[in-house]
Amino acid sequence: MKCPKCNFENPADTKFCGECAAPLPSSEEISAPLTETLETPKEELTTGSTFAGRYQIIEELGKGGMGKVYKAQDTDLKEKVAIKLLRPEIAADKKTIERFKNELKFARKIRHQNVCQMYDLNKEKGAHYITMEYVDGKDLKSMIRMMGQLSSGKTIFIAKQICDGLAEAHRLGVVHRDLKPQNIMVDEEGNARIMDFGIARSLKTKGITAAGVMIGTPEYMSPEQVEGKEVDERSDIYSLGVILYEMVTGRVPFEGDTPFTIGVKHKSEKPQDPKELNTQLPEDLNLVILRCLEKDKEKRYQSAGEVRAELTRIEKGIPTSEIEIPKKKPLTSKEITVSFSLKKLFIPALVVVALIIAAVVIWQILSPKQIASLEPAKPSIAVLPFVDLSPQKDQEYFCDGMTDEIITKLSRFKGWKVIPRTSMMRYKNTDKDIKEIGQELDVVTILEGSVRKEKDDIRVNAKLIRIKDSISLWSNSYEKKLESVFAIQSDVAGKIANALQVELSPEEKERLAKKPTENLTAYDYYLRGRQYYVRYRKQDNERAIGLFKKALEFDPDFALAYSGLGDSYGQRTLKFGFPNTWLEASIEASERAIALNSDLSEAYKALGLAYFGKGWSRKSIKANQKAIELNPNNVQATGNMGWTYLWMGEFEKAMPWFKKTLALDPTLPYSYYQMGTVYRYLDDYAKAEQWLNKALDLQPDFPEAISGLIMCYLAQGEHQQAVEQSQKLLAMAPDGFRALNIAGFVELFSGNYEQAQQYYQKSIEIRSIMENLTNLGYVYWKKGQRDEARKLFSQSLVLCQKQLEQGSEFSAAPYYIAAVHAIQGNKEEAYKWLKKAIDSGWRNFRLGSRNPLLENLREDEQFKQMMAQVKEMVDKMRRKIEEKDY
CATH class of the missing domain: 3.30.200.20 (Phosphorylase Kinase; domain 1)
Structure with a gap:
């Protein structure tokens, strides 16, 4: 309200002028x-x-x-x-x-x-x-009146928040049409809130408000609003420019006695350069304001996001003393209150004092407290295992399935960091508070929830918490019939995206809404199968396969169930030592899943794993890339990419994928094992052992990490330590295929042929592969049992040739062919195949130089040159990786 005596602008509900104390008209x-x-x-x-x-x-x-x-x-x-x-x-x-x-x-x-x-x-x-x-704070107009020109830091800090709010409204097709500082509240923590979208109109529903009606406040109206034309979000950008102008200069760009006079100026007059009114204004900020105020909306910024990006860039260049730091991050709805006015004042003498005090308080609220980046990190979230609140406590598999599905849906959002299920299940029934969990996982938010399932009724509670201050960003309770479970999962993921201010693409929205199956019984069997599959044990693998097949009986077109079968079949060969025929079954099931649902990241991952097992490196990379494209947080696919490049001998390409896996799953021992393995192949055994020991710190009985340490010790000639670790491995799994092979290899290196023979014979009873056939053949050869040795060599060569005929692109087959010839003294053939192995990615020169299988070549100059050539390749890759500071 303008004072009739001194023309000072006062808050609308003030009875006396804050400048001259004259009574104001009502x-x-x-x-x-x-x-x-x-x-x-x-x-x-x-x-x-x-x-x-x-x-x-x-x-x-x-x-x-x-x-x-x-x-x-x-x-x-x-x-x-x-x-x-x-x-x-x-x-x-x-x-x-x-x-x-x-x-x-x-x-x-x-x-x-x-x-x-x-x-x-x-x-x-x-x-x-x-x-x-209801929001407790002061409107921006009052702040400007009290403080005059705002600093560049304060202006940018508030304006970025306005941009964020506008961007969300514009994303939903809503234009404010009356954006002004009176409609922007700033709470005690310095958080800005845009008020009064009540006169907004949907861009997609033309005709609700007739064109030609003046909607807005004259000082903040765009030229197209003045003319009564249809407007879009760029009209709000113009109003934002007026607000920015007022924040940095203390006045609006155009004033007049009547709305018509002001409107004409918006249409035809060029605003005075704000830098002329505020010489401290950075030139870049000055230009941003003027571009927002372009008469032609095509010349303005086309979105609030563009303005925000410019403000962020400018903010980096202003003095750190001006950078505005909030006391705490913005609160959410239901946690914030609004007050539009100052306390009513009763005597003129107190008005000036009150205004001065208010100005000081606001300045203290908004003044710099510390130096920190205000740029929001990309969304990062961990979903804690949902708690089973069912009366019989028999729905753990269903709760785990709810957790898993929400993680999967969130993981498909591009640009997010979502901690995978493998890490999160470690926090089931944990006593740790969310801050400790957040620090361990390096995430900003955590979702916690519970499920109560009784017959066909389901109640789901979910709450999104910001870790820094334990504030609830969103929460909801769902009481539905069981048939609504998929809608609940999608709604939770969508609401989280909204709470974290993430705009989903049309494709992401479509995937989010898609149901995996219409048959709840099939879904129930699938969830039970997943519960067994993720235990990664032989007996559980068999149960998982049975349950996935049961799910398909109820829904023959259930893509997720086929994907589960593809995963389970692949694991039978790659983890539990079953014949390669299971890889073909895996490929068939995975391809069927993809045919049913081409957006299923899990199916492409399973297909990529089967391709890896077959040695089809290029196909494996292509399938895993598709899996990651559909789900950027698919930690198994990122790991598989790393392993494929590792086996191709391209360590500099493997490292980023293993590093990404570690970032996605920082509490999973396997993530550290992968890092240890790539450093082992890079001939950096100190780092390899460091990473492998980190894995064992997380899981002392982790067999893969123990196996990795054994290979480190053998490569460095530390046989006794290798023996100790191999015995530890055997104690954990006396009849384990991997444990027997590694124990046999250790004894072979040590020259203990009788013991090596026992281990390899047990291993071959489980499954014959190139490795155990060739190594046992070497043992017989050294013991003088040449006929037995040649039989085993012949069997090994058949397997090697079969792999090559089936298109394997990895180095294992040519390497073992070279070893068979080297053991028997066929050096020409040995070198021919060793070169093929190197060309296919064999890089383990340190272990190869010590491997007894190649001892007949060890003193040859050709062998030394070949090992030197491989060492040079490895050294070059290691230097590249060191330059990137992995």
Whole structure:
């Protein structure tokens, strides 16, 4: 309100001027311009009264364009709300009310920490009113009046938040149309909130508000608004430019005696350069403001995101003393309250004092506290295992399935970091608090939840928590029939994306809404199968296969069940030592899953693993790349990429994938084992042992890590340590295929042929492969049993040739062919195949130089040159990796 004596701008509800203390006319005495946001309400609610049977009126907050606004206590929900009571003449217009209803449908979709939440439009005894979130703070207009020009740091800090709120509204197709500092509240923590999307109109519903009606406040209206034309989000960008101008200069770019005069200036006059009014203004910020104020909307920034990006860039160049740091991150709806006005003042002498005190308080709130980056990190989340609250406590598999499915849905969002299930299940029934878990996993948010399942009824509670301050960003309870389980999973993932201000692509939304199956019995069997599959034990693998097949009996087109079979079949060969025929079964099941659902990342991962087992490196990479494209957080696919490149001998390509796996799954021992393995192949045994021991710190009985240490010791000639570790491995699995092979290899290196023979014979009883056939043949050869040795060599060569005929691109087959010839003294053939092995990616020169299988070549100059050649390759890759500081 402008003082008639000194022209000082005062808050709307102030009775005395803050500059000269002169009495101010009441709002009813002022003849307001007839724009939709400046008219005066007539109806009033009394403090202490109960309105609409549930709202206890606390105080009047202010007067908006559509009516008066009150602070009230919602006695039903036990929380404070703001109530906007519409003027009777506005409420009497049925078309206007219908327009509000339509607009509110869109406005209610905006759920963002920088937007005040709109609730409902209701009617009580002929009076229409809107309920909205209640936010405690001061409007930006009052701040500017009190403080004058804001610093560049404060301006950028507030403006970035406004951009974030606008970006979310624009994403949903909602334009504000009356953006002004009076509609932007700043709370005690310095968090900005955009108010009053009540006059917004959907871009997709033309005709709800007729073109030609002036909607907005003249000082902040875009040229196209002034002309009564249709507007889009770029109109809000113009209004944002006016606000930025006012923040840095203390005045609006255009003023006038009437709305018409101001409007003409918006259309035709060039604004005074803000830098002329504020010489401390950075030139880049000056240019951003002027671009926002372009008359031609095509020349403005085309989105709020573009403006924010520019502000972020500029912020990096301003003095650190000016960078604004919030006391804490913005709160969410239901945790923030709104106050529109200063306390009512009763004597003129106190007005100036109050304003000075308020200015000091706001300055303290918004002044720099420390130096830190304000750039938001990419969304990162960990989903804790959902708790089983079912009466019989027999739904753990269902709760784990709920956890798994939500993780999977979130993982498909590009640009997110989502901790995979393998890490999260370690926190089942944990006593650790969320801050400790967040630090261990390096995430910003955690989702926790519970499931209560009884017959066909399900109740799911979910809560998203920001770890830094334990604030709930979103929560909800679902009480549904079991048939709604997929809708619940999708809704939780979608609401999390919304709470974390992530815009999903149309493709992501489509995938999110897709049901895995229409048959709940099939889904139940699938979840039970997953529970067994992830235990990675032989007996559980067989149970998983049976349950996945059972699921397919109820839904023959259940893609996830086929994908589960593909995974399980592949594991039978690669982990449990079953014949390669299971790899073909894996490929068939995985391809069937893909045919049913081409968006299924899990199926491509299973297919890639089977291809890897067959030695088809290029196909494996292609399948895993597709899996990662569909789900960037598919930790198994990223690991498989690393292993494929490792076996191809391209360690510099393997390392980034293993590093990504570690970042995605930082508590999984296998992540550290992979890092140890790549360093072992890089001939850096100190680092290899360091990583492998980290894996064992997490899981002391982790067989793969123990095997990796054994290979390190053998390569370095530390036989006794290798023997000790191999015995530890055998103690864990006396009849284990891997344990027997490694124990036999250790004894072969040590020259203990009798013991080596026993281990390899047991191993071959389980499964014959190139490795154990060739190594046992060497033992017989050294013992003088040449006929037995040649039989084993012949069997090994058959397997090697079969692999090559089937298209294997890895080095194992040519390496063992070379070994067979080397043992028998056929050096020409040995070198021919050893070269093929090197060409196919064999790089283990350190272990190869010590391997007894190649002892007949050891003193040859040709062998030494070949090993030197491989060493040079490895050294070159290691240097490249060291340059990247892995």
